[in-house]
Amino acid sequence: MAQINPYIHFNGNAEVAFTFYKSVFGGEFAMISRFKDFSNPEFPISESEANRIMHIALPIGKHNVLMASDTPEIMGKHNENETRSKISISAESKEEAHQLFYGLSEGGNIEIQINDSPWGSYFGMFRDKFGIEWIVDFDPNYKRNINNK
Numbered sequence: 542m543a544q545i546n547p548y549i550h551f552n553g554n555a556e557v558a559f560t561f562y563k564s565v566f567g568g569e570f571a572m573i574s575r576f577k578d579f580s581n582p583e584f585p586i587s588e589s590e591a592n593r594i595m596h597i598a599l600p601i602g603k604h605n606v607l608m609a610s611d612t613p614e615i616m617g618k619h620n621e622n623e624t625r626s627k628i629s630i631s632a633e634s635k636e637e638a639h640q641l642f643y644g645l646s647e648g649g650n651i652e653i654q655i656n657d658s659p660w661g662s663y664f665g666m667f668r669d670k671f672g673i674e675w676i677v678d679f680d681p682n683y684k685r686n687i688n689n690k
Contacts, residue, residue, distance in 0.1 A: 546606045547628045549673055552618050555594035555611045558671040562607060563599055565644035571598040571606065576613070590614055627666070629676040631683070635663045638679035645669050645677075 551558055556573075563570065577591035593611040600606050607628070612619060632638035642655040648670035655665025655677060662680035669675060 546608060548608045548610075549628070550610060550612050550619065551594075551671065553593055553611050554671060555597055555609045558669075558673070559594075559597050559599055559607075559609060561669075561671070562645070565641065566599065566601050566607075568600055571600050573597045576611075587614065627674040627676050629678065632663075632677060632679040635679050635681075638663050638665075638677050642667070642677040645675055 559570070574595045574597075575591065576586045576593050576595045579595055580586040580591070590611075590613060593613075594609065596608065596610050598606050598608045630638075630641055632641060639655065642665050646665075646667040646669060649667050651665070651667045652674075653664070653666040655663060658664040661682060662678050664676070664678045666674070666676050
């Protein structure tokens with residue numbers, strides 16, 4: 542079965558963001574490479590970008606990996622407030638959902654406070670302090686359905 546792993550881009554602060562994400566999710570980086578590691582005559586890297594992140598990967602749980610890179614200056618800046626994609630986390634418990642929601646939303650902007658939803662899950666949405674949008678959800682019925690297969 543194919544896996545879906547979010548890959549997000551930053552304007553020069555990928556390492557700071559991922560250090561924060563690691564503090565919330567735990568674990569260790571599976572990979573971290575910098576632009577200077579790939580510099581060559583065909584792909585010259587400026588001193589200001591040499592230590593920026595070319596690729597970083599943080600395994601989350603048993604089967605997921607959150608990945609990212611900094612956008613090279615040559616490609617211009619992207620508008621962080623126009624990104625309307627969300628990373629959705631399906632927690633294994635209400636307590637885990639609560640911890641992840643409040644850990645990741647620290648310093649960010651909560652759009653929908655995490656709470657019991659009309660459709661039966663514990664649900665919330667926010668934009669973190671790096672401009673990345675997240676959904677955190679715990680659906681007790683979903684977990685039972687998986688176990689019944």
